[in-house]
Amino acid sequence: MHCECGAHGSLVVSSLTARSAPDCHISTEEPTLKADPIAQRKLLDLAELDARIGQVRHQLKSLPEHQQLSDLQNRRAELDAKRRDARIVVDDLTREQKKSDQDVEQVKARRTRDQGKIDQGLVTNPKDLERLTHELESLERRINTLEDIELEIMEKVEEATASLTEYEEALATTDDEIALVVKARDEKSQVAQSELDTVTEQRGVEVFSIPGDLLALYDKIREKQGVGAAMLRARRCEGCQLTLNPSDLARITKTPADEVVRCEECSRILVRTDESGL
Numbered sequence: 001m002h003c004e005c006g007a008h009g010s011l012v013v014s015s016l017t018a019r020s021a022p023d024c025h026i027s028t029e030e031p032t033l034k035a036d037p038i039a040q041r042k043l044l045d046l047a048e049l050d051a052r053i054g055q056v057r058h059q060l061k062s063l064p065e066h067q068q069l070s071d072l073q074n075r076r077a078e079l080d081a082k083r084r085d086a087r088i089v090v091d092d093l094t095r096e097q098k099k100s101d102q103d104v105e106q107v108k109a110r111r112t113r114d115q116g117k118i119d120q121g122l123v124t125n126p127k128d129l130e131r132l133t134h135e136l137e138s139l140e141r142r143i144n145t146l147e148d149i150e151l152e153i154m155e156k157v158e159e160a161t162a163s164l165t166e167y168e169e170a171l172a173t174t175d176d177e178i179a180l181v182v183k184a185r186d187e188k189s190q191v192a193q194s195e196l197d198t199v200t201e202q203r204g205v206e207v208f209s210i211p212g213d214l215l216a217l218y219d220k221i222r223e224k225q226g227v228g229a230a231m232l233r234a235r236r237c238e239g240c241q242l243t244l245n246p247s248d249l250a251r252i253t254k255t256p257a258d259e260v261v262r263c264e265e266c267s268r269i270l271v272r273t274d275e276s277g278l
């Protein structure tokens, strides 16, 4: 038969759905599903494997090394920027120092030349001699000033070089720390990934013994709820930990064993076992 509500389009509604057809407009319940109780119980094994897969995936994502690496990379980027700035300062000052050295040398050369002229007796005119002597005094003062500047620049170069070295050493230390954290992350990831592979393989084997429609329902719930099936143990849904009320329990007790029941609270497939307390 066809459902009249329109929401189901032209889908042919099975006889199972037909049973709930009168409630179609007020209930969103899915069609009742039939499945061998043994297959239903296998869902519990599957749920356990899926829970483990979820845990290991979470473990992989939340390894403390991820945060540590992120912090270290940030620190490295900061240090690298400071190192680059320090390198520029050192290079600039080194150029300045070279120029300052040349200035001193240039004035000293002129002093040597003038002194040479006097020493060799090349300047005989008293006025020229006086002018040259004054010039030598002036050159001496100039040399002193230039040498002071040279000294100042040298001190700055020393400071800047020390600062550059400090950043370079800090970078090297950070790189060593990064390498250690990467190693620890890779080791832990490898262990977790290997477990994930094993459990995923087990799941692959497990699903073979579960009917397609039951598995599809389980997977659909799992996508929304994380876990698709839970045991009804001592009248309690182990999925949401809620104790079922007497009317729901009575309904479930009456439901044939090969009919799939769902938890009213968390909508997971409720798997009945000897421990269900029914």
Ligand SMILES: [Zn+2]
Pocket: 230, 237, 238, 239, 240, 241, 242, 263, 264, 265, 266, 267, 268
């Ligand atoms: Zn529940």
